[in-house]
Amino acid sequence: MLEIDELAINYDQVEAVRKVSIAVGAGEMVALIGANGAGKTTVLHSVMGLLKPKAGTIRLKGENIVGAPSKRILDLGVALVPEGRQLFGHLSVLENLEVGYARKFGIRFDRAGFEGRVAKIDAYFPRIRERLKQTSGTLSGGEQQMVAIARALMSDPDILLLDEPSLGLSPIMMDTVLDLLVQLHGEGMAILLVEQNARAALRISERAYVLDSGVTTLNGRARALLRDPRVQQAYLGL
Amino acid sequence: MELDIFLQQLLNGLTIGVGYALVAGGLAAIFGIMRIVNFAHGEFFMIGGYALYYAMAVLGLPYFAAGPLAVLAVVAVGYLVQRLTIEPLMEADPLNTLLVTFALSLFIFHSVVVVAGSSGRNIDTPFEDVITLGNVILTEQKLFVMLGGLLILGALAVFLAYTPIGKQMRATAENRYAATILGIDVRRVDRFTFGLGIGLAAVAGVLIAPITPLVPAVGASYTLKAFAVIVLGGMGSIPGAIIAGTGLGLVEALTAGYLSSAWKDGVAFVVLITVLLTRPTGLLGKGGAH
Numbered sequence A: 001m002l003e004i005d006e007l008a009i010n011y012d013q014v015e016a017v018r019k020v021s022i023a024v025g026a027g028e029m030v031a032l033i034g035a036n037g038a039g040k041t042t043v044l045h046s047v048m049g050l051l052k053p054k055a056g057t058i059r060l061k062g063e064n065i066v067g068a069p070s071k072r073i074l075d076l077g078v079a080l081v082p083e084g085r086q087l088f089g090h091l092s093v094l095e096n097l098e099v100g101y102a103r104k105f106g107i108r109f110d111r112a113g114f115e116g117r118v119a120k121i122d123a124y125f126p127r128i129r130e131r132l133k134q135t136s137g138t139l140s141g142g143e144q145q146m147v148a149i150a151r152a153l154m155s156d157p158d159i160l161l162l163d164e165p166s167l168g169l170s171p172i173m174m175d176t177v178l179d180l181l182v183q184l185h186g187e188g189m190a191i192l193l194v195e196q197n198a199r200a201a202l203r204i205s206e207r208a209y210v211l212d213s214g215v216t217t218l219n220g221r222a223r224a225l226l227r228d229p230r231v232q233q234a235y236l237g238l
Numbered sequence B: 001m002e003l004d005i006f007l008q009q010l011l012n013g014l015t016i017g018v019g020y021a022l023v024a025g026g027l028a029a030i031f032g033i034m035r036i037v038n039f040a041h042g043e044f045f046m047i048g049g050y051a052l053y054y055a056m057a058v059l060g061l062p063y064f065a066a067g068p069l070a071v072l073a074v075v076a077v078g079y080l081v082q083r084l085t086i087e088p089l090m091e092a093d094p095l096n097t098l099l100v101t102f103a104l105s106l107f108i109f110h111s112v113v114v115v116a117g118s119s120g121r122n123i124d125t126p127f128e129d130v131i132t133l134g135n136v137i138l139t140e141q142k143l144f145v146m147l148g149g150l151l152i153l154g155a156l157a158v159f160l161a162y163t164p165i166g167k168q169m170r171a172t173a174e175n176r177y178a179a180t181i182l183g184i185d186v187r188r189v190d191r192f193t194f195g196l197g198i199g200l201a202a203v204a205g206v207l208i209a210p211i212t213p214l215v216p217a218v219g220a221s222y223t224l225k226a227f228a229v230i231v232l233g234g235m236g237s238i239p240g241a242i243i244a245g246t247g248l249g250l251v252e253a254l255t256a257g258y259l260s261s262a263w264k265d266g267v268a269f270v271v272l273i274t275v276l277l278t279r280p281t282g283l284l285g286k287g288g289a290h
């Protein structure tokens, strides 16, 4: 589904990503863990077409997407739930979803298609229907994270990238979000989960990569990494 | 009698205020969505007036054909200007586009001076009759400005609120990054926004030119007013610009009626400062704009 190979990315002089290789198979749930500044967000942004890599390739369903515009990448079935949720806070929940659905520039809106899409996902978000008219900026942090995920799902992706979805959430809300990811994965969605909360991410993922200063240093089955002393010491506080 | 003066100035103020609202609404859209400070904005109002003049005087078109043609011509110019001089600089330091629009304002102003001279032009419309209601007089053109302007502002509000493009514009204004990762083509949103903003200025030019002496310098004066209006309305807030623009027209007209027209700009700026002291983000400002 997604293959990142020997990726390197600079911001001007800063080498943010030096050597990253990650593969996510169809329907697979993969975690990417790493400390602050390791380059996790940078990797996700390069997949979305926001950053030009200095070296390396990014393949999506076999197509090299380096240099492709973001809208092409979404068309190919990738969606990102960004760090910090990034809702349109002055728009209603409904409008956030509509903007996520109708990304073509035009005055036609496929209302029936949109309703169908909402009906598809609202099983995952039990209370979202009551909140559609609410200004999204007035939702609680957990609700906002749910809307951010719902908005990303409006484009009907095959692979969902999530950038620290548990950030700033209470433990209960965090569990709700992670349960949702498990559920999505259970229905066949491929997921690349970036988390600082390594323990939670490793528990729900099948495989994982460790990103250290711009390099993917370790990878393997998530359960094995949970027991790996290097991971335990650096990321699990054991 | 007192009431007559009041009503008279209220109508004058609404007329000019609708013009300000159109011009400033466009400026607010361009600033709010593209983060471009368009110093040339009033010049597009001005060339809207001149395009109307030439379409009528040279092509011999009637007002109702010349008006839309003038707006289209100005929008075409604005679109080219955006594609050629602003779009390539969208990622660069904002100072670049600031200088570009400043240069454009000088370029447009002096081009019009060269082509048309700096003396005033008069434009006759089909609305030359005067309506009298007691002691209140209103030219038909002023009534047309008010009704036509309000209709367009209403249509703009509906467009922004309910159409997919309107929603993309509001989303991009609020969070360009989020819009991009959702696959919205923000470059097309920018192009459309610039054309729309320029179009609103040109519409105001076509409406107002017949009731005001049309000189090249009117552009710069409208730029200044429009900036005051968008500061008053809350930077980048289109509804704020519409309310503040109409309000500014009323304040100016009432000052001219009750004090003297020499005072109208002074009083307008006192109102501006007072509002900003009590509401630093403007009437409908969103606080911490990104």
Ligand SMILES: Nc1ncnc2c1ncn2[C@@H]1O[C@H](COP(=O)(O)OP(=O)(O)OP(=O)(O)O)[C@@H](O)[C@H]1O
Residues within 6 Å of the ligand: A011, A014, A015, A016, A034, A035, A036, A037, A038, A039, A040, A041, A042, A043, A083, A196
């Ligand atoms: N726009 C930028 N310009 C310059 N340097 C940047 C930019 N964005 C990120 N960096 C640098 O690149 C490196 C990787 O940043 P990145 O945001 O990808 O890390 P991260 O792993 O997502 O961190 P966090 O867990 O804190 O979100 C950091 O050293 C950061 O300072």
Ligand SMILES: [Mg+2]
Residues within 6 Å of the ligand: A040, A041, A042, A083, A163
């Ligand atoms: Mg990050």
